[in-house]
Amino acid sequence: MENEYKTALVTGASSGIGRAVAKQLASAGYRLVLVARREERLQALVKEFEPKTRCHILTCDLRESEAVRCALDGLPPDFRTIDVLVNNAGLAAGTEPAQNAEWNDWEEMISTNCMGLSNITHALLPGMVERNRGHVINIGSVAGTYAYRGGNAYGATKAFVEHFARGLKADLLGTAVRVSTIAPGMVGDCEFSLVRYRGDAEKAEAVYTDLEPLDPSAIAECVAWCVSRPAHVNILHMEVMATCQAPGGLSVSKTA
Numbered sequence: 001m002e003n004e005y006k007t008a009l010v011t012g013a014s015s016g017i018g019r020a021v022a023k024q025l026a027s028a029g030y031r032l033v034l035v036a037r038r039e040e041r042l043q044a045l046v047k048e049f050e051p052k053t054r055c056h057i058l059t060c061d062l063r064e065s066e067a068v069r070c071a072l073d074g075l076p077p078d079f080r081t082i083d084v085l086v087n088n089a090g091l092a093a094g095t096e097p098a099q100n101a102e103w104n105d106w107e108e109m110i111s112t113n114c115m116g117l118s119n120i121t122h123a124l125l126p127g128m129v130e131r132n133r134g135h136v137i138n139i140g141s142v143a144g145t146y147a148y149r150g151g152n153a154y155g156a157t158k159a160f161v162e163h164f165a166r167g168l169k170a171d172l173l174g175t176a177v178r179v180s181t182i183a184p185g186m187v188g189d190c191e192f193s194l195v196r197y198r199g200d201a202e203k204a205e206a207v208y209t210d211l212e213p214l215d216p217s218a219i220a221e222c223v224a225w226c227v228s229r230p231a232h233v234n235i236l237h238m239e240v241m242a243t244c245q246a247p248g249g250l251s252v253s254k255t256a
């Protein structure tokens, strides 16, 4: 295996893109730490992977910084050296225009997509630098670059993810630690829309009718490709859209 990476930690491994990333890294020979709140989902994944892939489950809410740090401190010795951190856990909540948005939705997105991601990165980055080995991969979104109606706080959290990675890259200059952000467009076969529409399955499914979105495996392949580049190659940003999607143009409101 290239780069001597052995152990990967994947957040949000219980569903969608995170689960696909875990599968891809398992087949590439990684030992895995799987993180999410729904333990039974992670257990099912472990059953799928073992005995070929060694796994450890961390059931925690990434918004709870102390709990996350305790969980990381309690990792068994074999799983303590994290070489690849895949910051995937995240969500969009609501599609209302900013002026009608629920504060709780903004709070949940900011505390998960920004604070949760920062928290685990802050905990694991010093070890990577000390060992002079590691790769932080963030799952951003095209929403972090292209604004769309109803994307307000979600897009802003993903712009944070993108720029945070660029800041890390600047700080990590001179070390062998690499940083990548993969920014997907529309991905199906995830719970993303169901969460965004607060459990309304009809609305969630309607998003994907009459079109072919990306599969989670397409993003997982990008992750696997980034980590398997030779050690001197750092893919900083990848934007991946379904062929049926494109960034919208600017809008103008004319007076009647």
Ligand SMILES: NC(=O)c1ccc[n+]([C@@H]2O[C@H](COP(=O)([O-])OP(=O)(O)OC[C@H]3O[C@@H](n4cnc5c(N)ncnc54)[C@H](OP(=O)(O)O)[C@@H]3O)[C@@H](O)[C@H]2O)c1
Residues within 6 Å of the ligand: 011, 012, 013, 014, 015, 016, 017, 018, 035, 036, 037, 038, 039, 041, 060, 061, 062, 063, 088, 089, 090, 091, 092, 112, 116, 139, 140, 141, 142, 183, 184, 185, 186, 187, 188, 189, 190, 191, 192, 193, 195
């Ligand atoms: N699907 C898309 O169209 C799309 C497009 C661009 C970017 N993305 C990004 O891709 C990432 C993965 O989303 P997905 O599409 O795969 O959605 P998903 O199927 O809903 O998966 C989200 C994952 O995040 C975990 N998670 C959410 N909040 C968490 C918390 N507080 N603590 C721990 N884990 C938490 C969930 O696990 P538990 O609920 O078990 O905790 C789940 O495993 C997100 O960052 C999303 O913004 C998705």
